[in-house]
Amino acid sequence: MGADAVTPTPESEPVAPPVLSVRGLGVRFRMRGGRHIAAVTDATFDLAAGECLALVGESGCGKSVLASALLGLLPGNAQTTGAALLTGPDPAAPTDLLAADERTLARTVRGRRIGLVPQSPATHLTPVRTVRSQLGEVLSELTGARGPALSKAAETAAGRASFPADHLDRYPHELSGGLAQRAATALALIGDAPLLLADEPTTGLDRELVDRTADELRRHTDEGRALLMITHDLAAAERIADRVAVMYAGRIVELSPAARFFGDRGPRHPYARGLLDALPEREFTAIPGMPPELGDLPDGCAFAARCTRATDVCAVLPALTPGPGSSVACHHAEERVDA
Numbered sequence: 035m036g037a038d039a040v041t042p043t044p045e046s047e048p049v050a051p052p053v054l055s056v057r058g059l060g061v062r063f064r065m066r067g068g069r070h071i072a073a074v075t076d077a078t079f080d081l082a083a084g085e086c087l088a089l090v091g092e093s094g095c096g097k098s099v100l101a102s103a104l105l106g107l108l109p110g111n112a113q114t115t116g117a118a119l120l121t122g123p124d125p126a127a128p129t130d131l132l133a134a135d136e137r138t139l140a141r142t143v144r145g146r147r148i149g150l151v152p153q154s155p156a157t158h159l160t161p162v163r164t165v166r167s168q169l170g171e172v173l174s175e176l177t178g179a180r181g182p183a184l185s186k187a188a189e190t191a192a193g194r195a196s197f198p199a200d201h202l203d204r205y206p207h208e209l210s211g212g213l214a215q216r217a218a219t220a221l222a223l224i225g226d227a228p229l230l231l232a233d234e235p236t237t238g239l240d241r242e243l244v245d246r247t248a249d250e251l252r253r254h255t256d257e258g259r260a261l262l263m264i265t266h267d268l269a270a271a272e273r274i275a276d277r278v279a280v281m282y283a284g285r286i287v288e289l290s291p292a293a294r295f296f297g298d299r300g301p302r303h304p305y306a307r308g309l310l311d312a313l314p315e316r317e318f319t320a321i322p323g324m325p326p327e328l329g330d331l332p333d334g335c336a337f338a339a340r341c342t343r344a345t346d347v348c349a350v351l352p353a354l355t356p357g358p359g360s361s362v363a364c365h366h367a368e369e370r371v372d373a
């Protein structure tokens with residue numbers, strides 16, 4: 035499918051001009067013996083200010099690789115295709131994150147135009163330095179603050195992520211999981227980036243902390259930031275996402291408003307429906323079989339081997355196509371409309 039082959043339906047379209055416009059993004063890893071792993075193929079979506087898009091899917095489907103591509107943090111054996119346009123100070127001259135050089139990404143994008151809320155705050159924070167010192171370092175780098183102003187700025191930065199000022203002089207190992215996450219979020223917010231990228235921000239947290247962390251992220255979105263949240267946690271996605279993109283075997287197979295996805299009508303793609311049905315609070319029925327190897331994908335629909343709806347037509351790759359309520363890459367999606 036070409037980069038501009040997806041025309042989103044009104045329902046699956048973002049509500050304002052995009053902060054991020056991803057078109058036909060692909061990431062392949064070159065392996066020994068001339069083999070390739072197609073980790074992400076033809077990802078196309080927009081993300082607007084004040085909007086949260088949850089990118090969901092099973093482990094290994096390519097979510098984190100997509101995030102790394104947006105941050106310019108792919109390893110040397112990666113090849114990218116397509117474009118990922120990040121709107122900057124001049125809306126008429128967006129930065130293509132896939133084409134930008136490392137200097138541009140390091141100096142003007144990471145931390146300043148994209149704030150990364152990491153998967154594991156414990157490993158993201160430096161263990162031998164207090165939270166105040168770590169906030170101070172990023173603040174002086176991004177804002178130039180020095181001396182007493184720096185300490186005050188650290189308190190303000192902590193407050194934005196609801197990190198308590200009386201814990202600023204603690205080391206990461208002295209923090210609970212929730213506070214470590216808030217410290218990491220405070221770091222991500224310092225540059226006042228219009229786009230936040232949260233990679234599994236709730237992993238390892240108990241349910242109450244998941245809800246609180248998700249609500250915090252929603253608050254930052256409501257302040258006008260765009261949030262791309264990568265998550266296994268469908269409950270967290272349901273809590274805060276405006277739209278949901280479901281990835282399977284490196285491709286986005288459904289792009290849907292969250293209200294529809296989690297509501298009575300539900301997703302239209304059989305895999306997306308299977309993901310929801312696997313939840314303990316729903317049918318608790320696992321999808322049979324395993325996802326295909328990304329180095330050995332079939333020519334047609336990668337989900338067909340696990341799909342109860344598969345027919346001969348599924349040997350032809352289905353394109354992500356606008357339909358009633360959501361965009362879906364499935365030859366049989368229409369059968370599920372308003373079921």
Ligand SMILES: Nc1ncnc2c1ncn2[C@@H]1O[C@H](COP(=O)(O)OP(=O)(O)OP(=O)(O)O)[C@@H](O)[C@H]1O
Pocket residue numbers: 063071073091092093094095096097098099100109111328
């Ligand atoms: N440097 C690399 N070389 C080769 N393959 C890689 C490399 N990095 C990632 N992959 C492969 O890309 C695929 C997608 O990985 P990715 O980490 O994006 O999945 P994910 O959906 O984020 O899963 P998880 O939630 O478990 O992190 C996996 O099959 C992974 O093995």
